[in-house]
Amino acid sequence: MTATPVTPSPVTVDVDDAGLAVVTIDHPPLNLYDEALHEALRAAVAELEGARPRGALVRAEGKVVSGGVDVKQVFHPMAQAGDAAAGTAYFAELVDLGRRIHHLPFPTVFAAHGLTLTWAFEVALACDLIVATPRASFGLIEATVGLTPAMGGTQRLAERAGAGRARLLVMTAGRFGADELERWGVVDRLIPEDGFDAAARELAAQLAAGPTRAHAATKEILRHLAEGGLEAAHEVTPQAAGALFATADLQGAMASFVEQGHGKATFTGE
CATH class of the missing domain: 1.10.12 (Lyase 2-enoyl-coa Hydratase; Chain  A, domain 2)
Incomplete structure (x- = not known):
């Protein structure tokens, strides 16, 4: 009898001996937000809330941090049905998830090594610090499918960069480079691509080792x-x-x- 292979979780949490939790997103090929990733992210946040590490680093595997949302799976069925109630309920879950990340009682660092769209950018904005390579780029591109960001990203972006720039980024649905967003105060630190992962871990570990x-x-x-x-x-x-x-x-x-x-x-x- 052949055993059914176990599908790895799209989001894992590993806490080291020093109390740093490394949250890794690994949902190839593009780390698209679908039901599996949604449930895995919720479970990861619950794990962080329960484990109470001293700090957390959120990072991603693959060429991109995320290409966005799996629109066909997540949004298209609700759009076909014209189901505003389902959309409202789903977005209430997303807002709650972003709020829970934002309220974690320890330092959180988001590491962006490449393209970081929609939900991933919103998670980054819910963290305390965003570090990025110069080649990373970011976008809240929900307007391209008639939506607006719904995990709290618009308001958190406005908190960091001002309402005018939040309007520009969200309404144009553009992609903005890490260097520009660092000048805006959205990205907190640019780190060279060579050694980026280690440097991001070092920063998160430094915060985790603090008071x-x-x-x-x-x-x-x-x-x-x-x-x-x-x-x-x-x-x-x-x-x-x-x-x-x-x-x-x-x-x-x-x-x-x-x-x-x-x-x-x-x-x-x-």
């Missing part, structure tokens, strides 16, 4: 700024920062500073 609870407080403050403005951020800052005095990381780092000077502390994430 995890302090990084979570930074994210909380910035989230309140984005969602409620400056005064909302002011309101949450005393509690978010003050609570850090009860953490082992702060206590150890303060002692290290007093005894050995700046930059000698190590952190455990507690």
Whole structure:
């Protein structure tokens, strides 16, 4: 009797001994978003929420990060049926998924080595930092099929680059190079193609080795700024920062500073 081959998951999560989770998208040939990838990404985010690593790097295998969505499988059936209710429900899932990535209580880095379209760009925008090679390019091209981005990408792009540039990128459905988006403040760092994967891992590992609870407080403050403005951020800052005095990381780092000077502390994430 022949065993049925096991299909590998399109998204995997590997957590190393230092607490860095490496999330790898591998759904050849183009890492298109279909039902299998949707379910795998949801499972990966749930795993991150449960495992609570100290940092995460999101990366992709293949020539491109993603060519976009498998329109024939995902959107065309709803369009044929004129099913607005199904579209609304599906996009509610996507928005929730983007929000959960954005709210992860540890640093997240997205590494883009090539073409990064639609859902993959939206996931990148939900992460804390986006690093890219100079040859990477990005696009929210949903307008070409009569849609608009629906994982939170438009608003997160506006948060990074301003509403005008978000309109330009989304409404033209164009592809924009990493160098241009770095000038806009969308891409946080350009890294040479040679050694890119290792350099992205090194950055993510550096963040994961830092004061995890302090990084979570930074994210909380910035989230309140984005969602409620400056005064909302002011309101949450005393509690978010003050609570850090009860953490082992702060206590150890303060002692290290007093005894050995700046930059000698190590952190455990507690």
